[in-house]
Amino acid sequence: MAGSGDAHLRGGAALLTVRDLVVDYATDAGVVQAVSGISFDVLPGETLGIVGESGCGKSTTGRAVLRLNQPTGGTIEFRGERIDQAGPARLRTLRREMQMVFQDPVASLNPRRAVKDIVEEGLAIGGMPPPERAARSAAVLAQVGLDQERFADVLPRRLSGGQAQRVAIARALALDPKLLICDEPVSALDVSVQAKTLNLIEELKAAYELTVVFIAHDLGVVRAVSDDVMVMYLGKVCEFGDADLVYDRPAHPYTRALLDSVPLLDTEHGFSGPALEGDIPSPLAPPTGCRFRTRCPLATEQCAVSEPQMRRVREDQYVACHFPLVADSASDAESAPDPTLSG
Ligand code: ADP
Ligand code: MG
DSSP states (O other), rough: OOOOTTTTTOTTTTSEEEEEEEEEEEEEEHHHHHHHEEEEEEEETEEEEESSSSSSSSHHHHHHHHTTSOSSEEEEETTTTTTGGGGGHHHHHHHHEEEEESSOOTTSOOSSSOHHHHHHHHHHHTOOHHHHHHHHHHHHHHTOOOHHHHHTTTTGGGGGGHHHHHHHHHHHHTTTOOOEEEEEEEEEETHHHHHHHHHHHHHHHHHHEEEEEOOOOHHHHHHOOSEEEEEEETTTTEEEEEHHHHSOOOOOOHHHHHHOTTTTTTOOOOSSOOOOSOOOOTTTSOOOOSSSGGTTTTTTTTHSSSOOEEEEEEEEEEEEEESSOSSSSSHHHHHHHHHHTTT
């Protein structure tokens, strides 16, 4: 079913199905290739973590799923329905089921509206009568740990970052969504508040039976909450798989370098590979072949001329690399392609 380059796809049971998504931005400097043909599935009730350095296309991917930006190419299906082709009226309905929580909580809230009005706004648009709205808003605020009496009439600027993010989460959940896209939801929060906010998202995920896409550049955060992890580099997927496998036994040199640059990770094996050097190349003119090759310690001529396709390196672990790092046990050696034979 899955073709070459699509080995990691989960198939028909997925709630969210993204195929060959391309998002280009036309700018004065040229065409920014923000996302360049990525495919993934998110199964119902699971959390997909998306990681990668700043600028690799994580937010663009999340926003494209909600059609906050228009895909240049590819398809996006939500419960089998083509989001990329939905008209304005249908999109309004669909967006109730797909909610997003952003990085900067205060900026994401209307500064002139009180907390209860922010939480009720989507319900009002949906036509819910005022008494029901008020009851719903009070209940959701209580669920995110904000006392209705104390916070209902407060304006966003009087909230702490953690409180504002709770309001943003309450606003999203008030609509009883199926899919929640969290774009760096704790990156702007004090460290002391980050864990609490993550725990809250985990609790609510269970209570609301949510499917979650969780975007972060902080690898530790993503591991803690994810079933699957997708590692992006310069608009491409370089590794996809079970979170524990990807973190404990990264198979792409980029994933490994990312993990090496984070000393505090609770990985079982302390990696001692080369740390990530240099900057990400310009998305106006990405490298030929493998986009990571200009920073990769293992790159050869082959990496410049042929783009590596996604392939399975272990049960539930997939990598787009000509020379994946997989020979770390006897069982791995069986499934590991011999680099001298590939290409
Ligand atoms: P991430 O969320 O991983 O940091 P983004 O998706 O925000 O990455 O950005 C991917 C690339 O697209 C970056 O090079 C960024 O500068 C560029 N980009 C993002 N939004 C726009 C835009 N509206 N116009 C032009 N370029 C953009
Ligand atoms: Mg981003």
